[in-house]
Amino acid sequence: MPKSFQKVSVVGLGYIGLPTAAVIASKGVSVLGVDVQPHVIETLNAGDIHIVEPDLAGVLRAAVQQGYFRASLQPEPADVFLIAVPTPFKGDHEPDVSFVEAAARSIAPYLQKGSLVILESTSPVGTTEKMVTWLAQARPDLSFPVPGGAPADVAVAYCPERVLPGRVLHELVANDRVIGGMTSACAERAIDFYRLFVDGQCLATAARTAEMAKLTENAFRDVNIAFANELSLICDRLDINVWELIKLANHHPRVNVLQPGPGVGGHCIAVDPWFIVHSAPEQAQLIATARRVNDGKPHAVMDKIRQALGAGGVGRSIAFLGLAFKPDIDDLRESPALEIALHMAQEHVGPVYVAEPHINALPASLKALGHVRLVTAQDAISAADVVVLLVNHSQFKEVDPGTLQGKALIDTRGLWS
Numbered sequence: 260m261p262k263s264f265q266k267v268s269v270v271g272l273g274y275i276g277l278p279t280a281a282v283i284a285s286k287g288v289s290v291l292g293v294d295v296q297p298h299v300i301e302t303l304n305a306g307d308i309h310i311v312e313p314d315l316a317g318v319l320r321a322a323v324q325q326g327y328f329r330a331s332l333q334p335e336p337a338d339v340f341l342i343a344v345p346t347p348f349k350g351d352h353e354p355d356v357s358f359v360e361a362a363a364r365s366i367a368p369y370l371q372k373g374s375l376v377i378l379e380s381t382s383p384v385g386t387t388e389k390m391v392t393w394l395a396q397a398r399p400d401l402s403f404p405v406p407g408g409a410p411a412d413v414a415v416a417y418c419p420e421r422v423l424p425g426r427v428l429h430e431l432v433a434n435d436r437v438i439g440g441m442t443s444a445c446a447e448r449a450i451d452f453y454r455l456f457v458d459g460q461c462l463a464t465a466a467r468t469a470e471m472a473k474l475t476e477n478a479f480r481d482v483n484i485a486f487a488n489e490l491s492l493i494c495d496r497l498d499i500n501v502w503e504l505i506k507l508a509n510h511h512p513r514v515n516v517l518q519p520g521p522g523v524g525g526h527c528i529a530v531d532p533w534f535i536v537h538s539a540p541e542q543a544q545l546i547a548t549a550r551r552v553n554d555g556k557p558h559a560v561m562d563k564i565r566q567a568l569g570a571g572g573v574g575r576s577i578a579f580l581g582l583a584f585k586p587d588i589d590d591l592r593e594s595p596a597l598e599i600a601l602h603m604a605q606e607h608v609g610p611v612y613v614a615e616p617h618i619n620a621l622p623a624s625l626k627a628l629g630h631v632r633l634v635t636a637q638d639a640i641s642a643a644d645v646v647v648l649l650v651n652h653s654q655f656k657e658v659d660p661g662t663l664q665g666k667a668l669i670d671t672r673g674l675w676s
């Protein structure tokens with residue numbers, strides 16, 4: 260292990276920071292995890308975890324037991340500081356980088372000559388440069404890098420995470436990384452660090468390009484999903500089966516249309532493109548439109564449900580199959596399926612059945628309505644007049660098609676089409 264990376268501090272112990280800290284510690288590097296939530300610190304120091312991610316519990320527990328990982332509310336001196344805090348919205352889709360600023364200011368007192376600071380949080384272009392400004396304000400005794408400038412006391416780089424929830428431990432090690440330095444010397448230093456645990460390629464670039472690379476990847480996927488979602492609306496109007504259409508079109512050697520659905524959920528794809536739109540609103544026309552198309556899709560599904568319920572909708576019952584934001588996970592964050600089920604249950608007075616095999620209890624918002632029950636898929640289908648398939652969980656493929664006979668069926672994922 261290079262002598263300069265003996266102690267690493269990871270600030271922000273969420274879905275990215277914690278697995279990253281655990282993987283680095285598993286390589287025999289001493290890692291201090293820092294978070295502002297006392298219950299997170301207590302849980303981790305006891306060798307347990309507070310998030311759901313396959314294989315993470317074992318890796319973290321071993322790291323704690325072997326003394327390579329410890330969590331604290333307070334930063335401490337370290338050779339490398341890796342920041343992985345949330346960057347949510349404020350106001351009208353405006354990126355809020357205040358957690359990055361708070362994290363930068365919290366580590367500033369512990370920097371010294373030779374420190375390496377890396378930002379991993381998904382961030383609008385220019386955030387790494389801002390972070391340097393905050394650090395420099397707090398530490399006038401140290402020099403910090405400027406693009407194309409002279410070597411500085413502290414190296415600063417931006418390196419976005421690209422892991423897929425559910426496969427984080429594998430992808431953290433296997434994926435290629437884009438590593439943007441404030442200067443090329445900063446990028447090289449950060450690459451040396453990532454080599455401690457990354458098997459994929461480490462690709463050097465400027466910090467601004469690396470920031471934009473992350474946003475581009477998710478905006479690319481969002482635009483392509485929007486194309487599929489728009490096609491589904493066009494096909495409804497023209498009475499064409501969109502699933503068959505896409506299968507046929509994808510036989511073209513250079514066409515690969517993605518799958519329509521009830522909308523785009525999760526914490527990344529529905530959020531990150533707005534960071535681009537906010538930075539360049541005049542230019543980012545297609546990206547903004549794609550966001551609107553995907554955000555509009557749940558409303559199109561709700562209109563279909565209202566139609567299926569018909570004029571005598573009052574006493575009829577609805578089954579919603581799936582609440583998660585994508586198949587075979589338990590994550591309900593920003594889920595269009597949950598949005599649709601909740602809106603419709605608020606508006607519909609008849610019985611509502613929800614089948615979500617990955618949860619044990621209804622989310623509070625649905626439970627509070629009083630007329631929504633969490634049941635198995637088969638029970639939901641048997642009891643319902645209108646069946647709405649919202650998530651293509653593997654388990655729903657087992658449903659006997661005979662049981663769907665005579666029901667009004669809205670299949671937003673093409674599972675039974």
Ligand code: SAJ
Pocket residue numbers: 420421422423424476477480484517518519520521522523524525526527528584585586
């Ligand atoms: N979806 C569709 N149709 C499709 C594919 C996806 O409707 O053909 C929907 C899903 O149902 C879901 C949403 O899109 O609601 C997002 O799911 P996803 O599997 O596309 O992506 P995430 O949000 O789980 O993870 C993404 C990944 N980014 C890309 O694939 C470019 C992941 O690599 C990133 O690390 C992650 O965002 C992140 O943290 O930014």
